[in-house]
Amino acid sequence: MPDATAPRFLIERVDASNFEATLPLIAEYQRFYGQEPDDSGNRRFFGELLGDNPHGLQLAARQGPHVIGFTTLYWARVSTRATTVALLNDLYVRPGHRGGREAGVGTALLRAAAREAGDRGFSQLTWETAPDNRSAQALYDRFLREAPEPGAPSTWIHYSYPLPTKGEQ
Template identity: 40%
Template structure:
């Protein structure tokens, strides 16, 4: 299954997928905002976005990775922040292909880990992550300060 790194040329296909992803997480539709947000990330080199096409046609899924670092290990960490597959393309291997491409990208970049989080209720995503060898972190509590 073809997986490519998105560029500004892919915004027309990517933005609707990104907006649908946001709506999955209970956000109001904002196609213009989605496009602007992605255009900024790509232009500034602030994220890596991978696109997949299940049948070689238009993209049906994406994942977005953000860079971080491990001070203890003194190496890069990639955060797999977003993963979305269009409903009509689910259960066709798109998510697995995106996850494998993200893993390969992080390895080639010399990262120490590829990390992600998902809602506790997202059983299908958890099953995918488990099947790919991801380990649930029970050693640390993660906190967030919403601003």
């Protein structure tokens, strides 16, 4: 008899065996944030995170042969604390696998990201989300309650300054 508490999905590093199945989720994530995906750009950019990469890694949640969620971690230097932290830059779970019977995919990806960061000796996992993304904020607030020390949302305000490409200068 199958164990009802056993996860219905597996969290694993994105590598050559699951990279192609992860790319459509990356495109869905980009569309969610109002960006038009560039398939060849995504293949090149995220392909750089395969293997042992000094810049970061990706994790995928797989259910059978299907990738149902992913997260991307980048190693970021923090000058004020003279340390490197893991920046969780992306977290996406297919809508049909959020909440309800499929609950737990996002939390499992966050836990795996924290484990990867801790295994590398980083002191902190950090991330941001859109102010109107209430479902993500609820997930993050629940996850923060698991932290070994009190975690909290940041009080920092994120800015972005677009730069011209070389051909536009």
